[in-house]
Amino acid sequence: METYLGIDVGSVTTKLAVLDEHDELVNHVYLLTQGRPIDMIQEGLRETRKQLPADCDVCGVSTTGSARYLAGVIVGADLVKNEITAHAVAALHYFPDVRTIIEIGGQDSKITIVRDGIVTDFAMNTVCAAGTGSFLDHQALRLDMSIEELSQRALASSAPVRIAGRCTVFAESDMVHKQQMGHRVEDILYGLCQALVRNYLSNVGLGKDIQPPIIFQGGVAFNQSIIRALQEELGMEIIVPPHHEIMGAIGAALLVHEEMATGGSSSQFKGFDQSEVKYRTSSFECKACPNNCEVARLSLNGKALAHWGGRCDMWERVAAIP
Amino acid sequence: MRVSTPHMGHVYIPFKAIFKRLGVEFIMPPINTQRTLSLGARYSPEGLCIPFKMTLGNLIEAADMGANTLLIPGGDGICRLGYYGKVQEQVLHNLGYDTEVIQIGVSEQKFRSLMSIIRKVSGDAPWYRIISAIRFGLSKLASVDRVERVVQKVRPVELVKGTANQLYSHAISAIDKADDYDTLKRVEVDYINQLERVPRDKQVQPLIVGITGEFYVLLEPFSSFDIEQELGRMGVEVRRSTFVSEWTKFSFFLNPFGINEKKRIHRAARPYLKRDIGGDGWESVGEKVLHAEEYDGIVHLAPFTCMPEIIAQNIMLSTREKIPVLTVLCDEQIAKAGVLTRLEAFVDLLIRKRRAHSGRAQGAAA
Numbered sequence: 001m002e003t004y005l006g007i008d009v010g011s012v013t014t015k016l017a018v019l020d021e022h023d024e025l026v027n028h029v030y031l032l033t034q035g036r037p038i039d040m041i042q043e044g045l046r047e048t049r050k051q052l053p054a055d056c057d058v059c060g061v062s063t064t065g066s067a068r069y070l071a072g073v074i075v076g077a078d079l080v081k082n083e084i085t086a087h088a089v090a091a092l093h094y095f096p097d098v099r100t101i102i103e104i105g106g107q108d109s110k111i112t113i114v115r116d117g118i119v120t121d122f123a124m125n126t127v128c129a130a131g132t133g134s135f136l137d138h139q140a141l142r143l144d145m146s147i148e149e150l151s152q153r154a155l156a157s158s159a160p161v162r163i164a165g166r167c168t169v170f171a172e173s174d175m176v177h178k179q180q181m182g183h184r185v186e187d188i189l190y191g192l193c194q195a196l197v198r199n200y201l202s203n204v205g206l207g208k209d210i211q212p213p214i215i216f217q218g219g220v221a222f223n224q225s226i227i228r229a230l231q232e233e234l235g236m237e238i239i240v241p242p243h244h245e246i247m248g249a250i251g252a253a254l255l256v257h258e259e260m261a262t263g264g265s266s267s268q269f270k271g272f273d274q275s276e277v278k279y280r281t282s283s284f285e286c287k288a289c290p291n292n293c294e295v296a297r298l299s300l301n302g303k304a305l306a307h308w309g310g311r312c313d314m315w316e317r318v319a320a321i322p
Numbered sequence: 323m324r325v326s327t328p329h330m331g332h333v334y335i336p337f338k339a340i341f342k343r344l345g346v347e348f349i350m351p352p353i354n355t356q357r358t359l360s361l362g363a364r365y366s367p368e369g370l371c372i373p374f375k376m377t378l379g380n381l382i383e384a385a386d387m388g389a390n391t392l393l394i395p396g397g398d399g400i401c402r403l404g405y406y407g408k409v410q411e412q413v414l415h416n417l418g419y420d421t422e423v424i425q426i427g428v429s430e431q432k433f434r435s436l437m438s439i440i441r442k443v444s445g446d447a448p449w450y451r452i453i454s455a456i457r458f459g460l461s462k463l464a465s466v467d468r469v470e471r472v473v474q475k476v477r478p479v480e481l482v483k484g485t486a487n488q489l490y491s492h493a494i495s496a497i498d499k500a501d502d503y504d505t506l507k508r509v510e511v512d513y514i515n516q517l518e519r520v521p522r523d524k525q526v527q528p529l530i531v532g533i534t535g536e537f538y539v540l541l542e543p544f545s546s547f548d549i550e551q552e553l554g555r556m557g558v559e560v561r562r563s564t565f566v567s568e569w570t571k572f573s574f575f576l577n578p579f580g581i582n583e584k585k586r587i588h589r590a591a592r593p594y595l596k597r598d599i600g601g602d603g604w605e606s607v608g609e610k611v612l613h614a615e616e617y618d619g620i621v622h623l624a625p626f627t628c629m630p631e632i633i634a635q636n637i638m639l640s641t642r643e644k645i646p647v648l649t650v651l652c653d654e655q656i657a658k659a660g661v662l663t664r665l666e667a668f669v670d671l672l673i674r675k676r677r678a679h680s681g682r683a684q685g686a687a688a
């Protein structure tokens with residue numbers, strides 16, 4: 001069977017999705033990145049190999065997410081794509097008539113406006129990450145509950161408390177203050193969800209023409225109370241696709257399928273054995289000019305495979321020499 | 323007297339040429355790097371914009387190199403940049419530098435202001451020498467800009483990525499070294515020819531993206547993540563109407579005679595914005611409206627906390643002319659990786675839009 005592999009290495013989670021030649025989802029893996037992207041990519045490959053039917057032939061690999069370049073070198077990607085495009089492509093595949101895509105991930109949040117099947121506009125949080133998944137995680141931790149529990153308990157709120165949500169640090173102060181005043185935890189939690197949604201709509205969603213059908217995807221779409229808050233705030237129905245948390249990986253797989261179909265060349269995929277290779281990462285400060293760029297290096301058996309992070313392409317050229 | 327001035331793109335070239343001709347020692351601060359920015363940011367109020375921080379970094383570095391007379395743009399009616407000279411002078415004095423700060427008026431009677439400042443700095447050199455020096459400096463500036471326009475066209479289509487940038491940097495240093503009009507002309511023609519001969523991919527029709535926004539970040543690549551180069555690398559042809567040589571041509575020589583090059587842009591902006599809002603906000607809106615048909619998209623560069631551009635950004639979101647706009651905020655706290663992700667996605671958007679459009683046109687023809 002012909003298959004296409006999409007790998008989405010995000011700040012918080014690592015996702016792998018395998019599609020067949022009819023773009024049907026064959027298999028997927030969802031892992032926490034835990035600050036160890038290489039380990040998780042390898043772990044993901046191992047899991048995928050275990051779960052895939054034996055007759056699968058990987059005909060194309062694409063990487064996306066904030067570690068897309070790193071992942072691309074490790075697996076031998078045919079296509080490295082940014083996560084904004086990957087998410088939009090996946091949403092359009094499942095919902096061709098979608099007009100708005102809301103996506104809230106671990107550390108970023110974005111909105112994509114689609115008209116007649118074409119992305120016409122998008123925005124992504126720039127100077128601030130208030131109102132993303134990491135913040136909810138942090139609050140759940142502080143209240144000593146799991147993120148799933150936070151989501152469920154907030155749903156039980158009857159009189160939500162207004163939380164100041166512009167800055168996450170102040171939101172936390174405000175929550176502490178409301179707790180000390182004696183408000184119910186449920187009401188505070190739902191207030192927090194509402195603050196997150198308000199923040200999202202007034203920052204990322206500012207000036208965007210939000211029209212239904214609205215797709216909500218990304219890890220935060222697991223959270224029932226955020227969905228409820230979005231629905232209340234927008235006054236519109238919110239659709240959460242079944243595989244919303246791996247849409248980036250699915251989008252990457254769709255894109256590489258399309259690419260391989262038009263390109264005609266064979267895949268650069270290094271194979272599932274990459275999961276057993278020992279990669280090393282390191283970083284150093286380049287002293288070639290006063291920019292002092294922090295350059296990251298990926299190496300294998302003492303040989304540098306790739307460099308990132310320089311302002312100029314000096315180190316990229318070094319890595320290009322075999 | 324040891325004179326210096328902050329960087330903004332290649333404006334050091336004309337300054338260097340002018341002072342050399344007049345026999346005034348010109349101290350060129352190191353080109354903009356992270357060090358400049360860190361230095362400037364450290365001594366700047368946090369809420370000020372990146373032009374302030376970068377230029378303060380330049381001034382501190384220049385003062386460290388022994389400059390004792392610093393020329394800073396200033397004047398009223400621009401935006402708060404008009405006060406920057408005064409504030410920077412204060413910062414430098416607080417840091418213990420005993421430097422004289424002279425503001426070059428960029429609001430009214432710009433040419434007269436520049437001439438009299440240069441006369442003062444040159445120890446009352448005769449007017450004809452001053453005029454001849456400025457003329458030569460401006461010729462160099464015009465050469466640089468003419469070469470850059472060609473570079474913008476070659477970058478997206480060159481077969482070997484980076485060729486145009488390399489030629490460009492060689493051209494810059496050759497123009498900088500040229501000491502007379504003949505050499506200057508020869509160097510310019512030579513490099514433009516070389517650029518024209520760079521092997522290109524003739525099949526591609528590059529996307530066209532207009533770059534607009536605040537003057538300084540438009541012209542100082544370091545402050546705006548080298549965005550033009552990055553777009554070029556992604557195969558996008560960049561169009562920008564702001565060039566220093568154009569600005570000097572109009573504001574020094576033509577505006578006093580009532581010729582206003584911005585009239586067209588302002589007229590285009592009028593349905594949405596009827597007046598100047600400081601900085602280049604009015605022009606940003608106008609550029610979007612004016613080029614909505616011609617360009618595939620627009621990248622709008624704005625320093626973080628820049629009020630005129632924030633106003634412009636919000637107006638640009640909702641004009642009737644529907645051309646995609648990506649606003650990129652420039653600030654020392656913003657990482658380039660994030661900017662590149664957005665830029666890549668923006669270019670994808672434009673490619674898919676164009677593809678769908680041409681597909682539809684073909685469908686209609688069939």
